[in-house]
Amino acid sequence: MAELYEILLIDGGKRWHAGWVVDDDSETDLLLADRGKVLLFGSRAALEHHAQQHGLKLHDDLPDEVDLDLDGWLTQGAPEPSAAEVSELWHLLYDDPVAGKSLAGEELGEAYDDLVEEVDDWFALHGEAARKALSAAVRALRSAFRQV
Numbered sequence: 001m002a003e004l005y006e007i008l009l010i011d012g013g014k015r016w017h018a019g020w021v022v023d024d025d026s027e028t029d030l031l032l033a034d035r036g037k038v039l040l041f042g043s044r045a046a047l048e049h050h051a052q053q054h055g056l057k058l059h060d061d062l063p064d065e066v067d068l069d070l071d072g073w074l075t076q077g078a079p080e081p082s083a084a085e086v087s088e089l090w091h092l093l094y095d096d097p098v099a100g101k102s103l104a105g106e107e108l109g110e111a112y113d114d115l116v117e118e119v120d121d122w123f124a125l126h127g128e129a130a131r132k133a134l135s136a137a138v139r140a141l142r143s144a145f146r147q148v
Helices: 044-053 070-076 083-094 099-103 106-116 122-143
Strands: 003-011 014-022 037-041 064-067 145-147
Touching: 037 044, 064 083, 070 083, 070 122, 083 099, 083 106, 083 122, 099 122, 106 122, 122 145
Parallel strands: 003 064, 037 145
Antiparallel strands: 003 014, 014 037
């Protein structure tokens, strides 16, 4: 049986509870989707109801928080977020079959490697290209949102 961890998405000041399927023997995290649409739950109760209906186990751990705008950096270029926040968002988007396409390519691959390796001056080296690619990926992810 797959296990479902709760993740909290923050978008424009709104918080949504979204499901992540993990440890489903595929060794990858998959954002819970239904017919290509990412499911967003307006309440914990809605998430619990969905999990119960589909035989998924919810963990009681506190949810991770992923700010889809990185406090305005993606849309306005400032303020500069921490490298850890950029890495979390990148990881969330990279494996998504739609959003991840914006993050493909050799230049962005090198940017991500440098981010993970905590290269000094990462924002000066890769920040603008990464910001544009992540912004496009977030737009693609948002287009897949389906409210429950």
